[in-house]
Amino acid sequence: GAVVSQHPSWVICKSGTSVKIECRSLDFQATTMFWYRQFPKQSLMLMATSNEGSKATYEQGVEKDKFLINHASLTLSTLTVTSAHPEDSSFYICSARDGGQGETQYFGPGTRLLVL
Amino acid sequence: GQNIDQPTEMTATEGAIVQINCTYQTSGFNGLFWYQQHAGEAPTFLSYNVLDGLEEKGRFSSFLSRSKGYSYLLLKELQMKDSASYLCAVLDTGGFKTIFGAGTRLFVKA
Numbered sequence: 001g002a003v004v005s006q007h008p009s010w011v012i013c014k015s016g017t018s019v020k021i022e023c024r025s026l027d028f029q030a031t032t033m034f035w036y037r038q039f040p041k042q043s044l045m046l047m048a049t050s051n052e053g054s055k056a057t058y059e060q061g062v063e064k065d066k067f068l069i070n071h072a073s074l075t076l077s078t079l080t081v082t083s084a085h086p087e088d089s090s091f092y093i094c095s096a097r098d099g100g101q102g103e104t105q106y107f108g109p110g111t112r113l114l115v116l
Numbered sequence: 117g118q119n120i121d122q123p124t125e126m127t128a129t130e131g132a133i134v135q136i137n138c139t140y141q142t143s144g145f146n147g148l149f150w151y152q153q154h155a156g157e158a159p160t161f162l163s164y165n166v167l168d169g170l171e172e173k174g175r176f177s178s179f180l181s182r183s184k185g186y187s188y189l190l191l192k193e194l195q196m197k198d199s200a201s202y203l204c205a206v207l208d209t210g211g212f213k214t215i216f217g218a219g220t221r222l223f224v225k226a
Contacts, residue, residue, distance in 0.1 A: 032212070043203065043218040044159070093158050103147055103166075103207050105214055107158040 002028050002098045006108035013084055014116055021079045021111045023094030029074035030096035034105065035067075038091045050077045084115045118142050120217035122204050127223045128194055136189045136202050136220045144209030150178050150189045151203040153219065159203055162189070191222075199224045 003026040011019050023033055031052050036044040048069050049057045056069035068080040077096075081088055091112050095105040119141045128134040140148070147166035151159035165171055165180035165187065177190040189202055201219040208215055 034214070044216045046213060046215075049213065091156075097212075103212070104149070104161055104164055106161065107151075110158040112156075 002096070002104075002106040004030075004094065004096050004106050004108040006094055006111050008111060009109060010112050010114075012114045012116065015085050016083055019081045019084055019113060021081075021092055021094075021113075023077045023079070023096070023108050025075045025096045025098070025106075028096075028098040030077075030098065031074060033071060033077040033094055033096045035069060035077075035079050036093045036095065038093060038110075044093065047079075081113065084113070086115045089113055089115045118206075118208070118215050120204055120206060120215060122202075122217045122220045124218070125221045125223070127225060128191075130194055130196060130224055130226050132194050133190065133192050134194060134222065136191075136204075136222065138187045138189070138204030138217060140185050140187070140204070140206050140217075142206050142208055142215060145182065146207040146209045146212070148178075148180055148187050149203075149205040149207065149214065150176075150187075151205060153201045153203060155200075162202075194224050196224050196226070198222065 005024045007022045033050040035047045038044050046059050047062045050069050050071040052071045058064045071077040091110050093110040095107045097105050122138045149164050150162040153159040163178035170179045175192045180187045201221050203219045204217040205214045
Protein backbone atom coordinates (compact mmCIF):
# COMPACT_ATOMS: atom_id res chain seq x y z
CA GLY A 1 0.00 0.00 0.00
CA ALA A 2 0.92 3.66 -0.27
CA VAL A 3 3.31 4.84 2.41
CA VAL A 4 3.79 8.41 3.60
CA SER A 5 6.54 9.39 5.99
CA GLN A 6 6.99 12.48 8.10
CA HIS A 7 10.05 13.86 9.78
CA PRO A 8 10.59 14.66 12.55
CA SER A 9 8.03 12.81 14.64
CA TRP A 10 8.63 15.01 17.67
CA VAL A 11 9.85 18.59 17.97
CA ILE A 12 10.37 20.70 21.06
CA CYS A 13 11.51 24.24 20.38
CA LYS A 14 11.74 27.65 21.96
CA SER A 15 9.24 30.37 21.19
CA GLY A 16 10.33 32.46 18.22
CA THR A 17 12.19 29.74 16.36
CA SER A 18 11.18 28.19 13.06
CA VAL A 19 10.46 24.52 12.58
CA LYS A 20 10.45 22.57 9.31
CA ILE A 21 8.43 19.39 8.87
CA GLU A 22 8.97 17.11 5.89
CA CYS A 23 6.36 14.90 4.28
CA ARG A 24 7.40 12.26 1.77
CA SER A 25 5.47 9.78 -0.33
CA LEU A 26 7.73 6.74 -0.37
CA ASP A 27 6.33 4.48 -3.06
CA PHE A 28 4.18 6.71 -5.20
CA GLN A 29 4.13 10.14 -6.74
CA ALA A 30 1.85 12.64 -5.09
CA THR A 31 0.89 15.66 -7.13
CA THR A 32 -1.23 16.82 -4.20
CA MET A 33 -0.40 16.75 -0.52
CA PHE A 34 -2.46 18.08 2.35
CA TRP A 35 -1.40 19.54 5.68
CA TYR A 36 -3.64 19.15 8.72
CA ARG A 37 -3.46 20.26 12.31
CA GLN A 38 -5.13 18.41 15.14
CA PHE A 39 -5.58 19.64 18.69
CA PRO A 40 -6.25 17.12 21.48
CA LYS A 41 -9.62 15.41 21.21
CA GLN A 42 -10.52 17.38 18.11
CA SER A 43 -10.79 16.39 14.50
CA LEU A 44 -8.38 17.11 11.70
CA MET A 45 -8.40 20.68 10.47
CA LEU A 46 -7.16 21.20 6.94
CA MET A 47 -4.55 23.93 6.82
CA ALA A 48 -3.53 23.91 3.19
CA THR A 49 -3.42 21.95 -0.02
CA SER A 50 0.02 21.61 -1.52
CA ASN A 51 0.41 21.15 -5.25
CA GLU A 52 3.70 20.18 -6.83
CA GLY A 53 5.28 23.07 -8.67
CA SER A 54 2.73 25.68 -7.67
CA LYS A 55 1.72 27.76 -4.69
CA ALA A 56 -0.18 26.12 -1.89
CA THR A 57 -3.84 26.86 -1.32
CA TYR A 58 -4.50 27.89 2.26
CA GLU A 59 -7.73 27.48 4.19
CA GLN A 60 -9.47 30.49 5.59
CA GLY A 61 -7.86 31.68 8.78
CA VAL A 62 -4.49 30.04 8.13
CA GLU A 63 -1.66 32.55 7.76
CA LYS A 64 0.38 31.71 4.69
CA ASP A 65 3.33 33.79 5.91
CA LYS A 66 3.44 31.87 9.16
CA PHE A 67 2.96 28.40 7.71
CA LEU A 68 5.21 28.20 4.68
CA ILE A 69 4.59 25.27 2.36
CA ASN A 70 6.89 24.10 -0.38
CA HIS A 71 6.12 21.19 -2.69
CA ALA A 72 9.25 21.04 -4.77
CA SER A 73 8.95 17.50 -6.06
CA LEU A 74 6.36 14.79 -6.59
CA THR A 75 7.46 13.03 -3.42
CA LEU A 76 8.25 15.83 -0.99
CA SER A 77 6.33 18.65 0.64
CA THR A 78 7.57 20.73 3.55
CA LEU A 79 5.75 22.81 6.13
CA THR A 80 7.71 25.47 7.98
CA VAL A 81 6.20 27.00 11.08
CA THR A 82 7.89 30.37 11.30
CA SER A 83 8.39 32.20 14.58
CA ALA A 84 6.58 29.49 16.48
CA HIS A 85 4.62 30.34 19.61
CA PRO A 86 3.13 28.12 22.31
CA GLU A 87 -0.30 28.29 20.68
CA ASP A 88 1.21 26.60 17.62
CA SER A 89 1.82 23.49 19.69
CA SER A 90 -0.20 20.77 18.03
CA PHE A 91 -0.14 17.53 16.07
CA TYR A 92 0.66 18.24 12.43
CA ILE A 93 -0.25 15.55 9.91
CA CYS A 94 0.35 15.44 6.19
CA SER A 95 -1.41 13.27 3.70
CA ALA A 96 -0.90 12.49 0.05
CA ARG A 97 -3.18 11.33 -2.66
CA ASP A 98 -1.97 8.58 -4.93
CA GLY A 99 -3.60 9.57 -8.19
CA GLY A 100 -3.20 6.09 -9.59
CA GLN A 101 -5.18 4.59 -6.70
CA GLY A 102 -8.25 6.81 -6.79
CA GLU A 103 -9.15 9.47 -4.31
CA THR A 104 -7.87 7.89 -1.12
CA GLN A 105 -5.56 9.97 1.02
CA TYR A 106 -2.78 8.26 2.89
CA PHE A 107 -1.56 9.88 6.04
CA GLY A 108 1.90 10.32 7.41
CA PRO A 109 2.53 9.35 11.04
CA GLY A 110 2.28 12.96 12.19
CA THR A 111 4.63 15.40 13.89
CA ARG A 112 4.01 16.51 17.43
CA LEU A 113 5.22 20.08 17.98
CA LEU A 114 5.69 21.56 21.41
CA VAL A 115 6.68 25.21 21.61
CA LEU A 116 7.99 26.33 24.98
CA GLY B 117 -22.30 24.96 4.46
CA GLN B 118 -20.33 21.84 5.12
CA ASN B 119 -21.52 19.66 7.96
CA ILE B 120 -20.63 16.14 9.00
CA ASP B 121 -22.25 14.65 12.10
CA GLN B 122 -21.29 11.54 13.98
CA PRO B 123 -21.73 10.53 17.63
CA THR B 124 -19.02 11.72 19.98
CA GLU B 125 -18.53 8.49 21.89
CA MET B 126 -19.72 4.90 21.86
CA THR B 127 -19.04 1.93 24.11
CA ALA B 128 -19.34 -1.70 23.11
CA THR B 129 -18.34 -5.11 24.42
CA GLU B 130 -15.59 -7.32 23.08
CA GLY B 131 -16.97 -9.79 20.55
CA ALA B 132 -20.07 -7.70 19.82
CA ILE B 133 -21.10 -5.68 16.77
CA VAL B 134 -21.20 -1.90 16.70
CA GLN B 135 -22.53 0.52 14.10
CA ILE B 136 -21.18 4.05 13.87
CA ASN B 137 -23.43 6.43 11.96
CA CYS B 138 -22.49 9.49 9.96
CA THR B 139 -24.72 12.05 8.29
CA TYR B 140 -23.41 14.72 6.00
CA GLN B 141 -24.50 17.89 4.25
CA THR B 142 -21.86 19.13 1.85
CA SER B 143 -21.91 21.34 -1.22
CA GLY B 144 -20.38 18.58 -3.29
CA PHE B 145 -19.87 14.85 -2.99
CA ASN B 146 -17.25 12.68 -4.58
CA GLY B 147 -17.16 9.83 -2.08
CA LEU B 148 -17.08 9.08 1.64
CA PHE B 149 -14.20 7.72 3.67
CA TRP B 150 -13.89 6.05 7.03
CA TYR B 151 -10.59 6.29 8.85
CA GLN B 152 -9.43 4.79 12.14
CA GLN B 153 -7.24 6.86 14.43
CA HIS B 154 -5.62 5.57 17.59
CA ALA B 155 -4.68 8.12 20.21
CA GLY B 156 -1.52 9.99 19.28
CA GLU B 157 -1.31 8.44 15.85
CA ALA B 158 -2.28 9.48 12.35
CA PRO B 159 -5.46 8.17 10.73
CA THR B 160 -5.39 4.95 8.77
CA PHE B 161 -7.66 4.26 5.81
CA LEU B 162 -10.55 1.83 6.35
CA SER B 163 -12.99 2.29 3.47
CA TYR B 164 -14.16 4.43 0.59
CA ASN B 165 -17.73 4.45 -0.72
CA VAL B 166 -18.77 6.39 -3.78
CA LEU B 167 -21.82 4.34 -4.82
CA ASP B 168 -24.84 3.42 -2.71
CA GLY B 169 -24.70 0.14 -0.90
CA LEU B 170 -22.60 -1.95 1.43
CA GLU B 171 -18.88 -2.57 1.07
CA GLU B 172 -17.52 -5.41 3.16
CA LYS B 173 -13.89 -5.84 4.08
CA GLY B 174 -13.23 -8.46 6.72
CA ARG B 175 -14.65 -7.43 10.08
CA PHE B 176 -15.38 -3.94 8.79
CA SER B 177 -18.25 -2.93 6.50
CA SER B 178 -19.30 0.49 5.30
CA PHE B 179 -22.66 1.56 3.92
CA LEU B 180 -23.62 4.61 1.92
CA SER B 181 -26.93 6.20 0.93
CA ARG B 182 -26.28 9.31 -1.13
CA SER B 183 -29.94 10.31 -1.30
CA LYS B 184 -30.11 10.36 2.50
CA GLY B 185 -26.66 11.83 3.07
CA TYR B 186 -25.97 8.89 5.37
CA SER B 187 -23.28 6.35 5.98
CA TYR B 188 -22.40 3.86 8.67
CA LEU B 189 -19.37 1.83 9.63
CA LEU B 190 -20.09 -1.63 10.99
CA LEU B 191 -17.51 -3.39 13.11
CA LYS B 192 -18.03 -7.08 13.84
CA GLU B 193 -16.38 -9.37 16.38
CA LEU B 194 -15.04 -6.41 18.27
CA GLN B 195 -11.55 -6.65 19.71
CA MET B 196 -9.93 -4.51 22.37
CA LYS B 197 -7.57 -3.08 19.75
CA ASP B 198 -10.59 -1.60 17.95
CA SER B 199 -10.78 1.04 20.68
CA ALA B 200 -10.00 4.18 18.69
CA SER B 201 -11.57 7.20 17.05
CA TYR B 202 -13.39 6.61 13.79
CA LEU B 203 -13.48 9.52 11.39
CA CYS B 204 -16.12 9.97 8.72
CA ALA B 205 -14.89 12.16 5.86
CA VAL B 206 -16.47 13.42 2.66
CA LEU B 207 -14.53 14.18 -0.50
CA ASP B 208 -15.76 17.48 -1.87
CA THR B 209 -15.98 17.88 -5.61
CA GLY B 210 -14.94 21.52 -5.48
CA GLY B 211 -11.25 21.53 -4.74
CA PHE B 212 -11.03 17.82 -4.12
CA LYS B 213 -10.70 18.55 -0.43
CA THR B 214 -11.61 15.99 2.18
CA ILE B 215 -13.85 17.28 4.94
CA PHE B 216 -13.58 15.43 8.23
CA GLY B 217 -16.17 14.89 10.91
CA ALA B 218 -15.18 15.31 14.53
CA GLY B 219 -14.80 11.58 14.97
CA THR B 220 -16.46 8.96 17.15
CA ARG B 221 -14.42 7.60 20.04
CA LEU B 222 -15.16 3.92 20.46
CA PHE B 223 -14.40 2.18 23.74
CA VAL B 224 -14.35 -1.61 23.64
CA LYS B 225 -14.70 -3.21 27.06
CA ALA B 226 -14.06 -6.77 28.11
